[in-house]
Each structure stands twice: as structure tokens, then as C-alpha cells.
Amino acid sequence: MQTEIVKLTEKRNIAVYSLDDVEPYLERNKVLRGMGQKSDVMRHIASIPNIIMVQWLNEAWQRGRNVRYLSPEWNEIVAEKLRDPEWAKLRVDAPSHVVGYGS
Numbered sequence: 001m002q003t004e005i006v007k008l009t010e011k012r013n014i015a016v017y018s019l020d021d022v023e024p025y026l027e028r029n030k031v032l033r034g035m036g037q038k039s040d041v042m043r044h045i046a047s048i049p050n051i052i053m054v055q056w057l058n059e060a061w062q063r064g065r066n067v068r069y070l071s072p073e074w075n076e077i078v079a080e081k082l083r084d085p086e087w088a089k090l091r092v093d094a095p096s097h098v099v100g101y102g103s
Contacts, residue, residue: 001050020051025090032092046082046090056081 001020008015029047037043053069060067060077067073081087 001054018051018054020049022049022051025049029089029092037093043093045093047092048078048090052087052090053078 001018003016003018006015006017007013025047032044032047056077057067057069057074060074065073065077067077082091
């Protein structure tokens with residue numbers, strides 16, 4: 001992930017701009033989904049690019065949720081996002097019969 005800090009004005013206003021290529025993550029997740037897992041105890045659920053986690057964290061803050069990264073509340077946000085079919089491509093454990101999951 002590449003991050004750039006841009007000065008917007010002389011009054012110390014800045015913007016933070018981040019950029020990342022998520023395609024390698026999506027391709028790897030697609031391969032992992034097809035492999036199956038040996039254990040039900042310690043399952044690999046998802047591979048999430050850092051840029052996406054930053055986006056989710058920023059969205060939570062914009063909604064007024066003062067959530068800390070890797071806190072129990074953060075874990076709930078991630079679990080909620082991963083149940084959403086919009087983010088299905090981040091999952092590696094999804095059964096093929098679940099709508100929104102698959103290749």
C-alpha cells in the first residue's frame with residue numbers, strides 16, 4: 001500500500017491518499033476458495049488488503065464509531081463486512097452454495 005500525505009492549505013490542512021493493487025489478493029483468494037481446508041477449528045476465513053481495512057476503519061469513524069483497530073468492536077465490523085455478499089471475494093472459506101460467494 002502506498003500512502004501520500006498532501007498539504008492542502010497553508011493552515012496545516014492535509015489529506016492522506018492511499019493506493020493499493022487488490023487484484024493479487026482477489027486472485028489468491030479465488031485459488032484458496034477452491035482448495036478446501038483440513039480443519040474446522042482454525043479456519044482461514046479471508047485475506048483482506050490493508051487498503052480495504054483502512055476504508056472500513058474510516059467508514060466506522062465517519063459514522064461516529066470511535067473504533068480501535070484490532071479491538072473486539074473492530075472484529076465485529078470485519079465479521080459483519082465479510083457476511084455481506086459485496087465483500088465475498090475477500091473470503092477464502094465460502095461454500096459454493098452461498099449466494100454471492102464463489103469465483
